[in-house]
Amino acid sequence: MKNFSTLDKTASAVILFCTALIGLVVFLGTQAGVRVKANLPERGLIGPYQVVTLIFSESVDPQMAESLFDIQPKIDGTFRWADSQTMQFASLQPFELGTAYKLTLRSGLLSQNDHELKTDQSWEMHVREPEIAYLKSGDGQSGVWTMSLNNTNPPRQLTDPSLKVIDFDASRDGEFVIFIVQNQAGGIDLWRATRDGVSSILLDCGLDRCTSPSISPDGTRVAYSREIAGPSIDLPYGSPRIWMLDMSEAKDGPVYQDQQVLGYHPQWSPDGMQLASYDGLADQIRLLNVDSGQQFIFQSQTGGPMTWSPDGTKFLFTDVEQSEGGVRTRVRMADLTINKTFTLTGSEDDMDYGYNSLAWSPEDDESVLLGMRAGGDDPSQVFWLFNPGRLDGVIVAGQPEYAYTSPHWDVWGGAFVFQQFKLKGPYKPEIGLWKQGSAEPLVVGEGLMPRWLP
Amino acid sequence: MFSVQTTNSSKRLSRPLVVAVIIIVLILVASSMLPIIFFTWLWDRLNIFATVFLGIFVEAVPYLLLGTLASGLVEMFLDRDQMSRWISHRPIPAAVTGALMGMVFPVCECGVVPLTRRLFHKGLPLSAGVAFLLAAPVLNPIVILSTAAAFGWKAMLLWRVGLSLVIAVVVGLVFSVEKDASNVLRPVLDMAHDHHHEESKSFVEKIRAAFVITADEFFEMGRYLIVGALLAAGLQTFIPQSALLTIGSGPVLSVLVMLGLAILLSICSTVDAFVALGFVGTFSFGSVLSFLVFGPMVDIKSIIMYAQVFKKRSVAYLVLIPFVMSLLSGIIFNYLSP
Numbered sequence: 001m002k003n004f005s006t007l008d009k010t011a012s013a014v015i016l017f018c019t020a021l022i023g024l025v026v027f028l029g030t031q032a033g034v035r036v037k038a039n040l041p042e043r044g045l046i047g048p049y050q051v052v053t054l055i056f057s058e059s060v061d062p063q064m065a066e067s068l069f070d071i072q073p074k075i076d077g078t079f080r081w082a083d084s085q086t087m088q089f090a091s092l093q094p095f096e097l098g099t100a101y102k103l104t105l106r107s108g109l110l111s112q113n114d115h116e117l118k119t120d121q122s123w124e125m126h127v128r129e130p131e132i133a134y135l136k137s138g139d140g141q142s143g144v145w146t147m148s149l150n151n152t153n154p155p156r157q158l159t160d161p162s163l164k165v166i167d168f169d170a171s172r173d174g175e176f177v178i179f180i181v182q183n184q185a186g187g188i189d190l191w192r193a194t195r196d197g198v199s200s201i202l203l204d205c206g207l208d209r210c211t212s213p214s215i216s217p218d219g220t221r222v223a224y225s226r227e228i229a230g231p232s233i234d235l236p237y238g239s240p241r242i243w244m245l246d247m248s249e250a251k252d253g254p255v256y257q258d259q260q261v262l263g264y265h266p267q268w269s270p271d272g273m274q275l276a277s278y279d280g281l282a283d284q285i286r287l288l289n290v291d292s293g294q295q296f297i298f299q300s301q302t303g304g305p306m307t308w309s310p311d312g313t314k315f316l317f318t319d320v321e322q323s324e325g326g327v328r329t330r331v332r333m334a335d336l337t338i339n340k341t342f343t344l345t346g347s348e349d350d351m352d353y354g355y356n357s358l359a360w361s362p363e364d365d366e367s368v369l370l371g372m373r374a375g376g377d378d379p380s381q382v383f384w385l386f387n388p389g390r391l392d393g394v395i396v397a398g399q400p401e402y403a404y405t406s407p408h409w410d411v412w413g414g415a416f417v418f419q420q421f422k423l424k425g426p427y428k429p430e431i432g433l434w435k436q437g438s439a440e441p442l443v444v445g446e447g448l449m450p451r452w453l454p
Numbered sequence: 455m456f457s458v459q460t461t462n463s464s465k466r467l468s469r470p471l472v473v474a475v476i477i478i479v480l481i482l483v484a485s486s487m488l489p490i491i492f493f494t495w496l497w498d499r500l501n502i503f504a505t506v507f508l509g510i511f512v513e514a515v516p517y518l519l520l521g522t523l524a525s526g527l528v529e530m531f532l533d534r535d536q537m538s539r540w541i542s543h544r545p546i547p548a549a550v551t552g553a554l555m556g557m558v559f560p561v562c563e564c565g566v567v568p569l570t571r572r573l574f575h576k577g578l579p580l581s582a583g584v585a586f587l588l589a590a591p592v593l594n595p596i597v598i599l600s601t602a603a604a605f606g607w608k609a610m611l612l613w614r615v616g617l618s619l620v621i622a623v624v625v626g627l628v629f630s631v632e633k634d635a636s637n638v639l640r641p642v643l644d645m646a647h648d649h650h651h652e653e654s655k656s657f658v659e660k661i662r663a664a665f666v667i668t669a670d671e672f673f674e675m676g677r678y679l680i681v682g683a684l685l686a687a688g689l690q691t692f693i694p695q696s697a698l699l700t701i702g703s704g705p706v707l708s709v710l711v712m713l714g715l716a717i718l719l720s721i722c723s724t725v726d727a728f729v730a731l732g733f734v735g736t737f738s739f740g741s742v743l744s745f746l747v748f749g750p751m752v753d754i755k756s757i758i759m760y761a762q763v764f765k766k767r768s769v770a771y772l773v774l775i776p777f778v779m780s781l782l783s784g785i786i787f788n789y790l791s792p
Contacts, residue, residue, distance in 0.1 A: 007632040011771040014628055018778035022785060026706060029789035037791065057738075057788065058704045 033118035034058055034110045038103065045128040047174040048094035048411045048454045049217075051080075052103060052125075059084035060110040068106040068117065073099060090218070094127075094411040094454075101125040130410055130454040132417050133158065133170050133177055134431055134447035144168050144177055144193065146453050147445055149433070155445070160199035163191065167211060167449070171219045172411065174454035178202065178213040178222050186233075190224065190245065195453070203245055203252060209237060212265050216272045220248045223255065223266035223275055240264040242277045244290075255288060265304055269312040270362060276315065278303045285317055287334075298334055298341060307358040310365060310413075313337045316344065316358050316388075323347060329355045331370065333388065344388055351375065357383075357405050363413030365389070371405055374398065379423060383407060383434075396434055397441045404432065410452050417450040499691050507687035511680065513722045514564040514755065518679055521565020522671040525572035526664035530655075534577040545581050549626030552582030553619050556590030562723045563591040563750050564679055567759040568671045574763075580635050585626030587760075588776060591723040591750035592618035601746070604727035610739070613787075614746045621747065621779045628775060629768075638768045678762055682755025686720035689754070708741040709784035713777060716749030723750035740787025748780035 004012075039053035040046065056065070065087055066079050077091040095101060104122045109115070129148060136145045136157075142164045147155040159165055159179055166188065168179035176194050183189045183204070190203040190210050202222070203210060207229030214223045222245045227237040242255040242263035255275065256263070263277035263286060275288050280303055287296040298317060306317040314335050320327055330346025346355065357371025366387045374380040381403040386393035397404045397418070407418040415435040420443070422428060431450040434441040485493075542548050561569055570578075570587045578586075591597065592614060601611045632638050655663065712733070721729055726749050730742050737745075752773050760769045 005632065005637060007629065007638065007771070008767065010628050010631045011775060014624065015771075015774050015778050018775075018782050022706075022778065022782050025782065025785050025789060029705060029785070032789065035789070 034060060034115050036105055036117065036121055038121075038123045040123060040125060041128075044123060044125045046095060046101075046125045048097070048127050048130070049091065049173040050095065050125075051173065052089040053082075054087045054089075054105065056085045056087070056110065058111075058115065060087075060115070061112055062087070064108070064110050065105075068108050068110070070104045070106060072102045072104070075101075095125070097127045097129070097412065099127065128174075128454075130174065130452055132431060132433075132444065132450050133168070133453040134445070134450045135165060135168065136447050140164075142166070144179055145447065149444070156197065158193045158195070158197050158199075159191070160193075163199060165191075167213070168451070169213045169215050169222075170451040170453050171215045172217050172454070173219055174452070175219065177451075177453070178215055180211055180213060187229065190222065202247070210243070211240075214266045214268055216268050217270060218272050221246050221272075223268065223277075225264040225266065225277075226254075239281065242266050242275070244275075255290075256286075261286065267306060267308075269308050269315070270310060271312045274312065276306055278306075287315075287336075296334070296336070296339075298332075300332075302329065305356070305358045307360040307368070309360055310362050316360065316368065318346075318355050318358065321347065325350070326352065328352050331355050331358065345370075345386070345391060356381070357407055357418075359407040359409055359416065361409050361413035362411060367413065368393075369396075369407045369409075369416060371407065374400075379403075381405065383418065397432065406449065408451055411454050417444075417452060419448065419450060503687050503691040506690050507683050510683040510686055510720050510755070513725065514562070514679055514683065515676075517562040517565040517722060517724065518568075518675060519565075519668070519672055521561045521567065521569045522668045522675065523664070524559055524561060524565070525568045525671055526666075526668035528569065528572045528576060529667050530660040530664040532576055537573070537577045541579060541582050543579050545627055545630035546623075548579045548582040549585040549623045549630065552578070552585035552626055553589035553593065553622040555582070555586045556593035556622075557595065559590055560594045560596050561590055562594070562597070563753065563756045564675075564722070564759065566590045567756065567763060568675050571763045572671075574635065574639060579630070580632060580638060581626040581630035583626075584629040584772070585622040587622075588625055588751045588772070589618055589622035592747070594723075597723045597727075597750070600724055601727040604731045610743060610746070613743055617743070617747045617780075617783055618750070621751070621776050624779065625772065625775045628771065638764060640763060640765055675759060675762070678758045679755055682720065682753075682758035685758070686718065686754040689718050705738070705740070705788035706785055708737055709744045709781055709788065712737060712741040712745040712784070713748050713780060716745045717753050719749070720753040720755050721749065726750065738788050739791055740784040740789075743787055744780045744784030747783070748776055751776045751780075 035057040037055050039055060062079070062081050069089065075091050075093060075095065077089050080088040080090065082088060102122055102124055104120055105117060107117045107120050110117055129150065131146045131148050133144055133146045136143060141161065143157050143159045143161060144165055145155050145157050158177060163181045165179045165181060168177050170177045174195060176192055179191050179193065180188050181191055185207050187205045187207045188209040188211055189201055189205050190213060191199055192202040193199045205226070209227040210224050212225040216223070224243055224245070225240040226243040227240050230236055230238070239262045241261065243253060244255050245252045262279045262281050264280065266275055266277045268275055273289055273291060275290055276285055278285055278300070283299060283301045285298040285300050285306060287298070300317050300319045302318045302320060304317070306315055308315045314333055316331055316333050318329055319332055320329050328346050328349055329352055331344045332341055333344045334341045346353070353372040355370050355372050357369065359369040361367035366389055368386045368388055370384045370386045371381055372384055374382050380401055382398035383396050383404050384393045385396045401423045403421045403423055405419045407416045409416045415433060418432045420430045420432045429446060429448050430443050431445050431447050432441045433444045541551055559569065566587055570583050573586070574583050598611070598615065601614055605611055629638065719729065726746065730746050733742050733745065757769065757773060760772055764772065
């Protein structure tokens with residue numbers, strides 16, 4: 001011991017004491033079993049398609065963990081594992097508004113080496129009130145704002161006020177929006193803003209124009225239309241092509257390798273497996289299965305709109321045809337289960353109704369909104385709630401001298417928001433809301449491009 | 455006799471030459487037997503090595519310069535009497551004051567070593583100097599702001615500052631039991647300046663002298679920074695992060711992996727919060743916190759630099775005590791909040 005100074009002894013004692021404490025903590029921790037925490041928003045207020053994340057204190061067996069998982073009331077969903085400690089549950093249907101969900105992980109074995117969850121762990125979840133995101137322009141500014149339906153909170157701006165937003169899309173889980181902004185080089189970039197209002201650039205497109213962003217239902221990818229800048233400033237942009245940005249893997253590239261395949265206005269199927277886009281040069285709607293690479297092509301001269309059935313097996317689009325009575329806009333249905341396309345309505349119309357909006361309810365196979373001309377010489381436009389099975393419907397928004405466009409259903413299919421303009425008088429874009437069971441739609445505010453922010 | 459000596463001398467000269475030629479020939483023969491892919495791999499590794507080395511070195515050099523500049527200014531403008539007045543010689547107040555001094559000096563782990571050495575020379579108590587050495591890289595305003603920028607003014611920042619302070623004070627107190635600083639510190643050449651001679655200098659002369667000291671010390675400590683950066687780059691090149699990350703799960707192992715990464719990466723504390731942010735999601739709160747607490751105190755380049763100021767055993771304690779304390783705190787956090 002002669003060689004050891006007081007410092008040596010003290011330092012060794014501290015190191016030994018800490019080592020003993022580490023041993024004690026590990027022992028106590030092991031006795032406590034596996035711990036788990038749920039990664040939920042504050043106060044358990046979730047979006048209707050919230051991915052519920054459970055984080056375990058150590059690696060667990062996925063099958064064992066899934067067998068202990070329970071949600072009441074029951075809701076179907078799928079499990080994903082980000083890593084051996086992180087389990088995610090994604091529901092296949094939206095969580096219901098006004099329902100209290102109880103998420104429980106029951107006690108039991110969680111790994112092959114007998115590590116277990118000692119006691120049941122539970123969390124309460126409620127679906128938050130959906131909001132409406134919209135574009136508000138004026139005084140040289142243009143930003144994405146959001147408003148609550150019951151006016152509990154004043155409208156708030158989601159995007160950075162210094163950014164002039166051109167277009168945007170909202171994610172299905174309501175956690176973020178993707179928007180586009182012109183950059184200083186003259187190109188158009190993709191940006192992202194969280195629900196809390198934090199903006200950050202997502203993709204610097206340089207001189208290129210990246211437009212029409214469309215977020216995949218699982219929120220991991222953004223399909224967009226990209227026009228490549230010419231070799232010099234005075235040369236025109238190339239034709240638009242569809243590109244895809246994978247945000248989870250930070251990969252970006254054209255969807256179609258063939259440079260002759262053009263496209264804009266990409267649109268995802270509800271399951272995120274298929275991506276539709278319009279090729280204006282070939283007058284085609286092109287459908288791509290993003291997993292298998294299988295493609296379908298549908299002739300259309302209108303360039304849109306298109307909409308998917310709730311189960312993603314059918315979709316509607318518009319086309320024009322020359323009939324005996326003149327040009328008719330018709331609504332066509334593509335049934336992917338039988339590989340057939342047929343005209344749903346329009347061919348027999350006594351006049352051209354110019355169907356300009358299509359929105360299939362995400363929950364009801366028998367509810368499709370058709371935006372169309374009112375009839376006669378009236379330039380007004382109306383919304384027709386159309387049943388594709390019975391081929392009839394009712395007008396749900398049809399005030400004279402108004403034009404209604406861009407309907408978007410909420411995730412439950414119980415309401416839709418839309419854009420409306422008065423055809424006479426000063427330009428004043430308004431946001432309308434229609435709820436199931438209501439006789440008349442409501443005007444909820446002024447703004448452009450309304451979307452749901454669930 | 456004379457001719458024999460000449461013969462011996464020529465033998466001594468020729469042996470190393472022969473050995474060198476043999477080695478070169480063996481390398482060439484071995485190289486010709488290796489597949490070309492090996493050289494591609496080696497070239498890639500060397501490129502990575504050079505990039506990592508330059509990354510660490512360029513990141514650290516300004517802070518080393520700042521530290522040596524502070525050291526020069528301390529030498530010329532602070533005298534022993536002032537130091538004695540400001541710093542208590544009782545262990546606990548000295549250690550706490552030393553740790554809190556870090557809030558004043560914007561130095562990271564490279565710059566803090568020459569500054570601490572200078573402060574020791576000016577009579578700073580051992581406990582205060584050690585606490586300052588370990589705390590300053592975290593408690594300085596730049597690091598606090600960069601951590602806040604990465605993690606917000608939230609728990610991670612508070613725990614990082616709090617734990618660093620506690621560990622620095624504890625290690626400072628451990629060193630306070632040693633009454634003779636010469637048992638802990640290495641003797642330093644060329645530090646003795648005539649106190650009275652400094653007093654008689656004008657302000658401009660003092661500034662000039664401070665710059666001379668800064669330059670001398672910068673080049674002296676810079677050598678060790680280069681050695682440390684080379685070593686860190688070598689380890690990073692040949693022990694990829696992915697190898698560590700793949701084994702990094704569980705409440706204990708994940709902390710050990712992050713502590714290993716902290717030593718291996720040798721990132722300057724002014725920017726390490728942004729690197730740590732990348733580990734959030736992959737690693738638990740406790741693991742990332744241990745990285746942020748331990749990394750600024752101990753990494754490869756700082757160990758090399760500590761070895762120029764402290765004796766070997768003291769360096770071992772400066773590494774081991776923060777290591778076990780960071781490990782302990784990381785594990786406790788992991789068990790309390792997975």
